[in-house]
Amino acid sequence: MIKLAKKRVSGWAVFFAIAFMTGQVFTSLYLPNLTSDLVNYGVAKGDTNYIWSAGLKMLAVSVLSVIFSFGNVYLAAKTSQGLGQRLRQDIYEKVLYMSNDEFDQVGTSSLITRTTNDVVQIQNVAMMALRMMIMAPIMLVGASFMAYQKDAQLTSIFVVVIPIMVVFVGVVMYFAVPLFKAMQTKTDNLNLVFREGLTGVRVIRAFVRDAFEQNRFDEANKDYTRNARKVFSIMAVMFPLMTLIMSGTNIAIIWNGGHLIANQAMAVGNMIAFMTYAMQILMSFMMLSMVFVFIPRGQASAARIHEVLNLKSTLTPAEQPKTFADEPETSLDFDQVVFRYHGAEHLALTGVDAHVTKGQTLAIIGGTGSGKSTLINLIPRFYDVETGAVRINGLDVRDVDQQQLQSEIALVPQKAVLFKGSLRDNLRYGNPEATDEELWHALEIAQSTDFVKEAEGLDTFVEQGGNNFSGGQKQRLAIARALVKKASVYVFDDSFSALDFKTDSNLRRALREDESIQKAVVVIVGQRVSTVADADQIIVLDEGKMVGIGTHSELKANNETYREIVESQIKQGGEMHE
Structure with missing residues (x-):
């Protein structure tokens, strides 16, 4: 968590936040001492002038305490919110440049949770660090010293009370911390199920799976709720028990202090101040316990954010990136391309070899799962080839700066966004x-x-x-x-699938006749033979292997796989529309 905050938090803001908090603590510690003097020397002796003098001092110290408190709260809020803003910005920037492999590792739902819920946890811990984490130890030490100054004998009460509180807080942390950590994972799962339900709502209705999806969401929701109920029940027990301990401490102080006052061994004002210091000591312990409970949750969130920010891209940037010429000789080459998805045993693509130049159209056809979209994703370098090369305008896409590479490519994905x-x-x-x-x-x-x-x-x-x-x-x-x-390369990844045959034909004709398109390379992925038939070259893929390349007439005459595709579409009437 410190690593995340180190470069994203102003050192001066933290320094002044600590300074303001220190001032607030010292003024808070000084007020009971003034109260003690007011009672001992003003009220007890009936000295009105002293009461006024002490009262004005108390007012001045209180105003000063409010100023210190405001300064600390302002800087703590500004620092914690600024940290959250920069973390969200860094995560979003990282996501924009992630390869598809990295997306697959983390998952969209988890990325949303990490950008929102996890960042909020870190913001909360940062706020607590600049408030409670600073206040509690200073207050604890200062109040203990001041209480000892007022009456050393009464401080023996803390020898009993503090160990009880330490044990109690330890038990609470033992049960609560693992549950707090588990909440982040359960939030991920809840978001995943909810997001799938939202994006797939039409499919759910079409297949009448409403009850199944409701049960699925209900299970994830109940799992999260059970965990939250347990952890907050434990935390709910903490406050009344702490109140009980503090009330018991007050009773012990009043009981023993009363005897001391009766024996004239202690002034009334000193006992009032001692009670205030006792509450400050116990409140310091309570604040520390809150900090120690929430820090592990913040650490879990920080680890999840670190995981995203430290993801090593599978796309290694070129040490000395090459640049495209101002007026490049437009071309696209697949040079014996072999590709395998991360962690997969089998190759997704093998032996893809093709060359097209400006004004030409390269089409890719094949059955479902043959690797058409996989091949397309290699052009803008969403993935890197295992062996071979993909070249645009004569340059290997791995040797070009990714932003410049993608500026040369206009992509229309399968799903229009x-x-x-x-x-x-x-x-x-x-x-x-x-x-x-x-x-x-x-x-x-x-x-x-x-x-x-x-x-x-x-x-x-x-x-x-x-x-x-x-x-x-x-x-x-x-x-x-x-x-x-x-662009130099226009890529249409099955982008005509929702068009009728007439619109498809008119669109492709308009593409061929456009002057700017004639200076570029066009790549079309299609399911229909009519969509790819007029291409200059057609790559035929079958289970990731390039089983043919040529024109429509060449492939129809010589390639069995292509001929099977043509014949299957003739039977369905598809070829009749060409």
Whole structure:
């Protein structure tokens, strides 16, 4: 936890927070002494002037204590909240540059929990550290010394009380700390089930699995609730027992102090001050116990955040990154590509070899699970090849700075993703300087002008995830967004699947005729033969192996796997639409 805070917290803020807290503690310790003097020398002797003098001193010290307290609270809050802000920022930045392997290791639901709940735990501990953790030991030592000064004989009460409190706090920590640690993992699981239910709500309804998913969520919810109930029940017991101990201490002080006062061995004011110091000592122990209970939970959260921030990327950056030429000779090469997912026994891709240059279209076709999307993910370097190489414009993607590499690629993923805001902002996502004319041109190629004009044009509001558009409309808008970005390689990962055959054909024709696209390489992943038939080269994948490459007519004549795909779609009437 200290490592996390070290570079994210101002040393001066911490120093002044400690200074203000020290001032607050000393003023708090001085007030009972003033009360003692006021009773002993003012009230007991009927000296009104002394009462006024002591009262004004007490008022001044109280005001000073409030100022010190305000300064400490302000700096503690600013420091802890600033720490949380920087942690969230660092985690988010780390997530943005994670490889897909790293995402798979942590999981989306766990990342959300770590960015929210875990960061809050660290913020709470930071706040407690700058408040209770500083106040408690200083108050404990100072109050003990002042109490001893007032009456050494009465301090023997603490010899009995303090060991009882230490044992009690130890027992509470023994049972509560493991439960606090377990809460983070159970929060992860609860978020996972809840998130799956939200994202898959349509599937759940379609398969009438409402009761099953409700039971699944209920189990995760009850598991979390049982754990929370146990830990907070233990913590709830702590406060009345501590109150009982403090009340018992007060009774012991009054009982013994009363005898001392009766024997004129102790002044009344001293006993009042001693009782205040006793409460300060016991409250210090109570604060320390709270700190010791919450620190392990904060440490568990810190370890989880460390795990994210210290994840070593499987994508090793180039020591001396190369840069693309200002006017590169556009090309895309797969050079005997072999790829295996992290921890997998079997290869996901093997023997992929292809070369295309500007103005050409490379299509990839194959059955479900054949490795089409895996191959596409190697182009923007979401994964690294095991052997072989992927080259863009003659440079190995591993030798190029990742941001520059991805600036040369316009990708349309399988699942069209739109962001909340205006349609204009969504289309400009890859090219903020694009003019409205360029946006409309991209929409025209993507066969989207009709439904966009029927709405509010480029000012059309896009809901979260693009939920106010149909699946086909979202795909076309995602395609338009990619076209607005001027790139060397345009990658369409099964991006025409929601389009009817006529729209699909018109869109591909518009792509071929566009001047800027003719200067780039186009890569299309498709399930339908009609989508890939007019490509310059078609890669045929089967269970991760490249079993053929060529034009539609060549593969249809010579490749059995491709011929089987064609024949299966002819039987379904798919080829008739070409």
